[in-house]
Amino acid sequence: MSLPVTVYRWDDAGAPGIPNGTPSEIINVLKKCLVEGYGAKQPLGWSVAFEDAPTNQIIFKNDISQGGSGGxxxxFxxxxxxPVSGLVSYQSAQACSGINDLFNVGAQRVTRAVKNNHDAWVLIGTARGFYFTICKSASKMDAGTEIxxxxxxxxxxxxIDSDAAVFVAGDEKPDDATSVNYSRTGFEAAGYSLNTSGFVMYDCDGHITNTQYYFxxxxxNGYSAINAPAGDVVPSMLSKVILSTSSSxxxxxxxxxxxxVSRVESQVQPSLRGFIPGLFTSSNRAFLDEAWPVIREYDGKNYWLIRGTRRTGCWIWINVDQWYA
Known part of the structure; x- marks a missing residue:
């Protein structure tokens, strides 16, 4: 079932802010976008499975009526x-029965907003999945060493049509649950360092056996010492980002x-599991010194460009029209 994409931004009318970078502010942004809505923006249709507001813990569930897995x-x-500029931990699960009772969990990660640095956020998503980024509004597309x-x-x-374990959560660094570093600008590893990036996923039949899947x-394109073009270059070709059991x-x-059974032929732990919704890499890099954000049309569809680092240009795009087609 294809689903329309909605983009929520810090500068929308009535949008919640993150002035102090506290965990409660970040959770409030997520809740407004996913469940409650704000201003003229309707929510994505997720629900709150469980919440402990005094301790800033919340579990969001995607929309089964729109084809979601219920993951x-x-x-938290x-x-x-x-605390001000405090870390927010997050973790996926295929199901839950309480605020601390999660089943078939993914690896734990963290995100954060830093006071006086991060004043902007963007959530791009559907009733089944979403991307969430935090950054500085007055920024170029090249992030340098900004977090x-x-x-x-x-x-x-x-x-796999009957895949019972499709719900994941994470970023480009699967091995870090305690800090946020400058490489974490957003799935750059889809084009570099593949053997350290991706999600741990359970078998398609729901069994507790799990394995690492890589972007x-x-x-x-990778990281390069050669500076990418700074100008406005529309991508010449786009490729979906897949999840496979081998980094190669x-x-x-x-x-x-x-x-x-060989993973190449397996129906429970296939070597090719599927695609990260809406995520693409382009055959060329550019936009180093362009103002953030950059949105461009390619082949009749609109794409949001994720910021890059280290003067290497940007090449990771999110489709902002439709996912799960």
């Missing part, structure tokens, strides 16, 4: 005292699933 993502104050955390939470677009793409691509995995 959940928990956001990492320290418990709602601009971006995460995805929701259902992947699986190639992969046809266009692996789905055809390179010689492993087997729990039944001894």
């Amino acid at each position: 959940v993502v928990k956001f 104050d990492a320290t418990g005292n709602d 601009n955390p971006t995460l995805f939470a929701g259902d992947i677009d699986s190639i 992969n793409s046809a266009f692996l 691509g789905p055809g390179a995995d010689l492993g087997v699933d729990r039944f001894g």
